[in-house]
Amino acid sequence: MSTGLSPQAPSGAPPRPSTRRVRALVDRVDRRFLPVVGTLVTLVVMLGVGQQRYSTARSDFLSMRLLSNLLLDNSYLLVLAVGMTFVVLAGGIDLSVGAVVALVGLVTAKLFTAGAPLPVVLVLGVLIGTCCGLLIGVMVQVFDIQPFIASLAVMFLARGLANVVSTNSLKIDDDGFSALASWSLKFGEGRETWRINASMLIAVGVLLLAVYVLHYTRFGRTVYGLGAGDRGAAVELMGLRPARTRIGVYVISGTCAGLAGILFALYTKSGFNLTGIGMELDAIAAVVIGGTLLSGGVGFVLGTGAGVLVYGLIQVLIAREDLDSWWTRVFIGAVLLAFVVLQKVIAGRRR
């Protein structure tokens, strides 16, 4: 009903003559950016479709509130996915992150119960992630265990430890922590209120830092080099230090998982041993949607940012669809499928 008033989404098929111009434009973009462009286009299309479909008389679908919620609800995922991007770019994978999130949450809660001060808890929480990452890195680098298995082992380890810490959900009611969780800048009035909170700032900060590290430091370039395959042989023969870098990416991913654990704890103000089951797949999906190849060496961390938003938006759309549980799963699978195929078509057209 609000069609006429909603901003026109560029989803409809463009008229014939301009097809060629679009194609020419696409051709001019550096091929490596195409998947990211694809992700951004999808994002816009999805927002457009959402606006068409879900705007009601009471409220528009597209709003600052939606966007801020999107970031707010996915800040931990963004941090996880950024860490994952490092690992994936280097040709690895980290399956442990979901379990680490659970472990960090529980340990954080336990530490607060034991009366540890806020800064100590935060630092320790992140460090747990760092240690898990380091463990994976050492296994991968020193003992030549494949990333999938090394991180699988750490996933079991972290999940097991979390189960040992507690099988009940633990509440966090530290004042400082609560204050941090509830701090936010509010904008707008009434229903239109949207907010910026600490988690969002941290997540965006991590994303920007990652852009810097990956694109403007030698470490970052070496990460890409590691992804060239052959288990980093090329990078090694080129006189760089693959060992350091490889351990480094897992440490980064672990640290991000630790940080995400804290963010998740801020989000739920509790720790629980069953959190984060399958969260690693969410992170990986976001990375892939963001145009990074799982085989390594190709992709952009900013794409991951877009990927997280798309993934979050998928969930919002599903929530608006009143689906049964099973349809929800099928729908996520279908959207993922459509996305991967679309990406393939866009990126692979010129091969």
Place this chain on the structure above:
Amino acid sequence: GGGDAAGSETAAGGGGDTITVGFSQLGAESGWRTANTESVKSALTAANGIDLKFVDAQQKQENQIKALRDFITQDVDVIAFSPVIETGWDEVLQEIKDSGIPVVLVDRTVDTSVQDPYATWIGADFEQEGKTAGEWVAKNAPDAKVFELQGTLGSGAQVDREKGFDGVVGQQVVGKASGNFTRAEGKTAVEAALQTYPETNLIFTHNDDMGLGAVEAIEAAGKVPGKDVQIVSVDGVRDGLQALVDGKFNYVVECNPVFGDQLATLVKDVAAGKEVPKETIVQDQAFDQTTTQADVDARKY
């Protein structure tokens, strides 16, 4: 644009008394839950004057929080949800409260520092179920060596049923293992338990499915379920009651999922701003081996 929202409000609310309800179900992890969902969906219908927005959380708290936020954004009249876990709802409950939407908790409570976080609660009492089972054991098998077949560790039903049961006959429990609420894993766990704790002659299982797996394991070990090894279970799904009739189960504490109608009434009252009781406990029965085939056939789930 959103500018016209206020203007067309009356148009949308043309039905006048249609209540928009956002309901976030925990998941579809068990037959019990699906029955519960069915019941809710069939009660909260347009015919009943309710526009239901149903979101399945896939057993993930983060999904549920997202859904709740989205309900606020959609500006529903009442929010109802079955929380995945007790903790961690402070922020979003505060937000809901700030936006003035009443909350109905279903099935489980929350542990929050928010003042007056919800209007009412409706659900079963897991701890009571454990207690009922424990009391039956204390009365009928005071010397039994009990093996406790736990549900998914950390889930509300597991934690509370264990708490209730152990509170009564904890000293009789010789061993515990988790069967993740599933038949196959319940079977594996009991298989091992029968050899590790050969003295076991009673199994308390946190749901019927695992109990049915246990029956398999007991039979495979050459013993007779219900006699050599007694089984006390919770849930009361049809297969469980059938086992009771067949003499394989000894006692089943019901956990009734069919309370959609009650929920519908509550939601309407809450939306109308009526005074409602702070909590509504769904009445659970308990069944012993006197149950008849007719009872089983009457079972809807």
Place this chain on the structure above:
Amino acid sequence: MNASARGTNPATLFQRVSQHGLLWPVLALVVLLLACGLKSPGFLDVATRDGNLYGQLIDLLRNSATPLLLALGMCLVIATGGIDLSVGAVMAISLAVSLTHLASVPDPSAPGAVATAVVLGLVLGVVIGAFNGFMVTALGIQPFIATMILMVAGRGIAMLITKGQITTVTSPPFKSIGSGFVLGVPVPVVIAGAVFVLVALAVRRTALGMFLEAVGTNREASRLAGVGARSTTWVVYVLAGLLAALAGIVYGAPTMAADANNIGLLKELDAIMVVVLGGTRLDGGRFHLGGLVVGALLLSTLERAVIVFELPSQTTPLFKALVLIAVCVAASPALRSRWRSRPPRTRRPVATEVAA
């Protein structure tokens, strides 16, 4: 078999054994079994009752059947440089289809109905495998993502089939697929054994194994050498789907309940773990089928040991992690070469000091 022929020299025999990829998993398995035997005296006993074998060891064998079936398919997929995350969901789907069919026929115990049910389940497994293969080969989507799609959606499909209920039926013939005996041996063990031999023959007695390894090591070179990289890859995904479907039926048959949510949950990780414990690297190429048996046994023994040692269930992942890390680290080439080359390196300076 040729170890005995060549291993006349004890030194080389020792070397061959110590260099063998399966040394550590086998050692871990033996240690675990012995430890369980010590803790629970009857653990290693095998009894016969009505001519059928019973006992913890038999349980272990039976429980190893599912992971072995899954790992067989997984191993071949991994050999081509892929991975199949959907096998757990396939288990759920095939069981759901089989049981839903059985529930719909008037006489679920009729052999015809059971056969149809099983075939239906297996066919669906093949269809899903073909879909995975299509995504990976024809569309060129990375295996991890391609199969993750069905890992997510598959369980939903299974629930669609069962309408979200736990479908149960009573059908003794179907049940016996999981809990019956053939000549005293549990049916799952017979099935897994037969399938193992079949696959091993199909792969090693033909050139298929070499093609898989070639494709997994260097896809483009294999293509140029005329190997049908696509068709080969496709075949293994189909096989993995088929075996996963079979595993689902074998796993779910004893309880005859299609629990779409939980059957096969996280089993893909178990299967991958078995493949790795069996000494196959995840990055494609060389694979070792024999190791799968050891890996599957090790996995089920480990799960059983946690209960035998009266440890809380929640610690199972912890022990899985420890065993996985220990075996992988012990078998890692880095450590092996260090052991091989350390003696001359570290001892020489000491010797000169003594001499001086």
Place this chain on the structure above:
Amino acid sequence: MSDTTNTRAPGDPAAPPPDAVVRMTGITITFPGVKALDGVDLVLRRGEVHALMGENGAGKSTLIKALTGVHRIDHGGIAVEGREVRFSGPSQAQAAGISTVYQEVNLCANLTVAENVMLGHEVRRGPFIDWPATRRAARGFLQRLNLDVDVRSQLSSHSIAVQQLCAIARALVVDAKVLVLDEPTSSLDRAEVAELFRVVRRLRDEGVAILFVSHFLEQVYDLSDRMTVLRNGRFVGEFVTTDLPRRELVGHMIGRSGAALAGIEEQAKRSITPHSPRETPLMTALGVGRDGAVEPFDLSLYPGEIVGLAGLLGSGRSELARLLVGADRPDRGELSLDERPVRLPTPLAALRRHLAMSSEDRKKEGIIGDLTVRENIALALQAGRGPWRRIPRRELDEIVQKYVVVLNINPPNPNALIRNLSGGNQQKVLLARWLATAPRLLVLDEPTRGIDIGAKTEIQRLVADLAADGMSIVFISSELEEVLRLSQRVVVMRDRRKVAEITNDASVTTDTVLEAIANSEVRAS
């Protein structure tokens, strides 16, 4: 053992020359089952070009990798500028001023040219990499080799030759005392080689010590001041280049007398018998082309004829060849086999019709590293038969044994993993793979790349013999002499276009071909 001036005999602990930058003494390296190096000495002096000579598998690359810390040394020592060192990896060697280009191109295909050239040496401004400046610098280094490519393009979009040049440019980025070049010229054509030599000479004049490996004797004699010869992992001697006649050098390398060698060279110079085309061509291409790869071309291939493809780097020879054997699908035109139209959608389809191609990129498109020599040889033959009919063990053993002997594959162990063979021997195994399929048409894309002089003549003779037996052969080589020596007809390519077809006879020289290329340039512009 030789009558030439031997500046240092094996085992002679001569005093280190005063200007020695690198001194390796008694280097021994053992791989499981192979002693790759056994007490090898090497001295590199400031301001000299030092050639490291030896057959395929002699241990040249291994010695280089020992120097740069890729392989651990079992015995022996390395001194750089008089100080004992033991590098634990290439990064340390690089830090010590040793810059290396390895035999196989080892760059990151997923990165751009500029990133590859500058990786680890990016220009920085503050904490940031200054990308424009980095790209400028990369362009500068590439221009020193006279290579003008878009530095923002992805490395993988360039041919092996360009990649090789990038690797060399990369070695120039480091301000090195020692520059190691392991077969840098194997995929370059003469213009590039000349550029490279110009740069190398300038560096030498600046005082850099250069270690150079090549199987092209002319290049070695052209460039080097001194050479060290290895044979079977052992040190044979160090010689002053001008004092060592070619024939004796080769004698040292292959351990045979000069007379035996003369025979080899004689054979290599055999005259081309002009081919009298039979009526029916084996294969005909009519207007076959592929967008972005090769312009449509016509070509007929006759049984028993060797057709050479000549052209400069990136002229599209490989791309053309790939269209003939189903490696790539043509976008237009028609191929016919035995005068009947034929579609070759896959290499397998070509293989079934006995059309085979040995690709130029042996690492990416040739060897299956984790498989054994036996399996690598068997692969194509088996693929033709399909997976179910396995080649009987006995038959396979015979085939493998035959080629191990004929091609002198070393080590002659069919169970060795091919990844552990030296580059040249890998090439021989690949040749064996294609020969085993009994092809009617064999496309050889740089088959002698990285092959030692002895084996090269063997291969050339083999190719000639195969043609004489009726096989049709397309021969691609960057070495124009080789093309002219072997082929009855030479197809000249330029800018992805077939520009000329020359019937080879005594009057045709390299100049004729170069002229054909140059003329086409005139026509083009």
